[in-house]
Amino acid sequence: MTEPSLLKLAADGERTVRVSVLLPLPFATPLDYLAPENSVSPGDLVSVPLGRREETGCVWDIDSDVPADFAPAEARIVPLARLKPLLGRLDMPSLPRDLRRFIDWLAAYTLTPPGLVLAMAIRARHTQPTRVQLGWVRGGGDPTALRMTEARQRVLDAVGEDALSTATITERTGVSAGVVRGLAAAGLLREAPLLAPPLFALPDPIFHPPRLSDDQQEAAQALTDSVRARAFNVTLLEGVTGSGKTEVYFEAVAACLAEGRQCLVLLPEIALSTQWTDRFARRFGVQPALWHSELGGKKRRETWHAIAQGQAAVVVGARSALFLPFPDLGLIIVDEEHESAFKQEEGVTYHGRDMAIVRARLTNVPAILVSATPSLETLTNVENGRYRHVVLHARHGNATLPDVRLIDMRRAPPERGQFLSPVLVDAIRASFEREEQAMLFLNRRGYAPLTLCRSCGHRMECPNCSSWLVEHRARQILTCHHCGHVEGLPETCPSCAAESSLVAVGPGIERVHEEARLHFPEARILVMASDTLGSPSATAEAVRRISAREIDLVIGTQIVAKGWHFPDLTLVGVVDADLGLGGGDLRAAERTVQLLHQVAGRAGRAEKPGTVLLQSYLGDHPVMKALVSNDYLAFMEQESAQRKPGFWPPYGRLAALIVSADSAEAADRVAGLLGARAPDLPGVQVLGPAPAPLAILRGRHRRRLLLRTRRNVAVQPIIRQWLEGVKLSTHERIDIDIDPISFL
Structure with a gap:
């Protein structure tokens, strides 16, 4: 709700000020409005006119040094006389100064219009005032004007200075709501705001102090x-x-x-x-x-x-x-x-x-x-x-770090058409015999990452993205994990029409579950993935069942690598430890060792010792050696030594420019223009343009350029100058990613 005093400008002769208001829209700067002096402060949320509509914004700055009747043209883009007045200040908490500074800083660093950053702080649903609930307090009416019954007197005795709701009054006094309404009509009760209990109780810092080593x-x-x-x-x-x-x-x-x-x-x-x-x-x-x-x-x-x-x-x-x-x-x-x-x-x-x-x-x-x-x-x-x-340095209590071992898949391969090595299967069976829990990890959702035709080799691809469709057999669908495209499992090949020729290639978590059912038909198995745990409440129930020993085998994607504590889980098997090491991603090895280290950390967190088995074809890879030796810092030192000479992060800076357009020709044209205008400066290198690994995403063709600089070179001014004067059509876009961590 707005304050009526701001719905019109101050009276003639009264001082007004220029107020800069940042709107949650993609404007490069705040917009100027007029307001009576001292009516708003920086951080206040206000309602302003914008064209024919009304918008909510935040007061970013106030110019109190220029009188309302003086506005040199050379000092202002818009003269004061042409500024529109604020419509009002919202009855809302103001945004703190540090948050406003943070929004400005992030916008400048990421080369984003500040209004789009503000939109993350004041989304429309945040800025709706909370509804005030009304109750009853004693009124100033004449008690003799109404025949006083025992029920009415009980109500008057119950109501004091703090407002009570009708429901609370009737519960305490045993009267009907009609009695309350009658007293209100006689003026003996009046409405007043209810004192709502705090939404969150105050945590007690000394409630249950831990016993620390x-x-x-x-x-x-x-x-x-x-x-x-x-x-x-x-x-x-x-x-x-x-x-x-x-x-x-x-x-x-x-x-x-x-x-x-x-x-x-x-x-x-x-x-x-x-x-x-x-x-x-x-x-x-x-x-x-x-x-x-x-x-x-x-x-x-x-x-x-x-x-x-x-x-x-x-x-x-x-x-x-x-x-x-x-x-x-x-x-x-x-x-x-x-x-x-x-x-x-x-x-x-x-x-x-x-x-x-x-x-x-x-x-x-x-x-x-x-x-x-x-x-x-x-x-x-x-x-x-x-x-x-x-x-x-050490696990808490009597817990010890798990024993990490490699399973060389060349020496102990699974049976044809399966993905679990006999060594891993035997280890899981042994953990069940000890009445302990086990976990299988594979960071791949669905049943299989690829479906192809045995007759003609056709691969099921997404029509909107340059990616394969993932089979989800439980739902009888093929889906794209990038754009969400879904289609049913076809009975014949879309290319050659061969019947029953489509086969699943490679394992997904559903396929591992299917295989585990064959090996352990009596086991109680739970699958933990974003497809099966659709909400925090579903995750909470899964965690409860594991902790309560209602589950023998957990099969999961990266969600199981998080900080869960399951005391009876002693064995973790990684189905494909090599997954993630391929490709040219700068951080592939670092992310893989972090993920597998976290997965391994789920084993043996209590009294019982834990074991981690990594199925791998790359036993000599530095990631595998680091995991087996439990020497994470040595691996990171090696990773650091590889990145320093080329000034790769964190020893240099990266910024990605992603060109996207409705057609490949338009994407190539814009990318070629950027390549021709690439900055030629000391300590600066531009890689590309080149098709992005996902060259088509959601129907848009994508090209990438990568700006690399030494650590002491700021990339933002370089990019601003690089893009200055570049004209795009409505179907073309350049997205900027400062400090990218993904290169898709």
């Missing part, structure tokens, strides 16, 4: 000291899987709560929230506020308002939680900081981990990065002294 206590002390310093710093909390990293950084959360400030915890996948929130509640006595895409509209709006009003002390969320309006943020934690899921690939492209550090710096608060397998970027910042380093 000496190493954990030392690490916790370092983190809590950084919180109490109330200044920007970054600390990497590194620890082997199962070392108690969460319990340690909970002590930093407790210190932040003791300071009376808010804390933000970022998780790469919201599926992680199930066990995380349970552990949080055991430590602090209440649930934290959640922020993710699965929240309903009402819950999302109420949570946004609670955070803006300082009523949500701890928020755990996905990367989008960085844009929440915390009025008193005291700490930011990025759990599993190495995860590529923190990178937003569409729309405004940004890395949640990196931007969390930026927001911490702009807010002048500490940031904690947490991982068992830190990214090379983070390790390099530690090496250069930019980040502090706290390490937990």
Whole structure:
């Protein structure tokens, strides 16, 4: 709702000011409006006219130095006399200064219109005011004007200065709602806003303190000291899987709560929230506020308002939680900081981990990065002294690290048409005999990644993308995992019309499940993948069943690599450990070793020792050697040595320009133009143009150019100058990805 006083300009002669308003639209700069002096402040959400419609925006700046009757033409693009007035200020919390600075910084860094960044902070559903519920308090009416019955008197005795709802009054007094309405009609009761209970209870920092080992206590002390310093710093909390990293950084959360400030915890996948929130509640006595895409509209709006009003002390969320309006943020934690899921690939492209550090710096608060397998970027910042380093070397309690072994698939191959080595099958059977749980991991959804015709060799491809269709046999469909195209499983080959000639090639998780059923018909098997776990509640139920020993064998994609703790799970088998090592992806080896290390970390997290078996044809690969020797840092040193000479990240900077168009000819024309205009500067190299690995995506033809520079060269000014004067049609687009991590 808007304030009526702003619906018209100040009276004649009263001072007005120029107000810059940033709108959540792809404008390069804020737009100027007029408002009465002192009527709005930077950060206020306002309603403004835009053409024939009304838009919500945020006051970005106020020019109070220019009187309303003076506007030199050379100083202003639009004279004051031509500016439209604000329609009103919304009855909403203002956006804090640090959040506005963060939006400006991210927009400049990613070369994105700032309005599109603002849109992530004030989506329309956030800016709807929360509905005020009304109840009843004592009115000023004359009690003698109404015959006083026992029921009416009970109501008057029950109602005091704090408003009560009709339902509460009738429950406490035993009267009907009609009695309440009668007293209101007589003026003995009047409506008043109900005092709604807080949406989130305040966590208690001393509710259930943990028993920490000496190493954990030392690490916790370092983190809590950084919180109490109330200044920007970054600390990497590194620890082997199962070392108690969460319990340690909970002590930093407790210190932040003791300071009376808010804390933000970022998780790469919201599926992680199930066990995380349970552990949080055991430590602090209440649930934290959640922020993710699965929240309903009402819950999302109420949570946004609670955070803006300082009523949500701890928020755990996905990367989008960085844009929440915390009025008193005291700490930011990025759990599993190495995860590529923190990178937003569409729309405004940004890395949640990196931007969390930026927001911490702009807010002048500490940031904690947490991982068992830190990214090379983070390790390099530690090496250069930019980040502090706290390490937990051992698993908590009596747990030990799992024994990791390779299964050479050339010496112990599976039976024809199958994908599990006899060595792995025997190990799973032995774990069942010991009444222990096992897990099979394959990072590939569906039944098979490729379907082809035995007669003519035709491959089932997506009509919209340059990718194969993945068979999902349980649903009898072929689907594209890039654009979502779905079609039924054909009975004949679309190319040669041969009947029953289509065959599935390669394993997906459904096929591994099918094979496991053959080997272990009596086992209770659960499949964990995004296809089978469609919501956080479904994930929570799966976790409950595993923890309750209702499941013998878990088969999963990368969702099982997250920070789950299953005490009775002692065996992990990786079906295709080589998956992900192919292609020319800069970070393929790093991501593979991180993923498999995390998967291996699910085994033997309690008293019982764990074993990890890796099915591989590449036993001599550095990734496999690092996993078997459990020497992650040695692998990263080797990875670092390979990237330094060529100035590849983190020792240089990358920026990708992705050209897309409706036709291949148009994409080639724009890409060729960019190639011809490529900057020729010292320490700068442009690779391409070349077709993207996904040369067609969602029906659009794609070409890529990659800008590479030395670390001390800023890429943004170079790209701005490079693109200056480039004219595109409505069917052509250039997307910019600063610091890309995917090269599809």
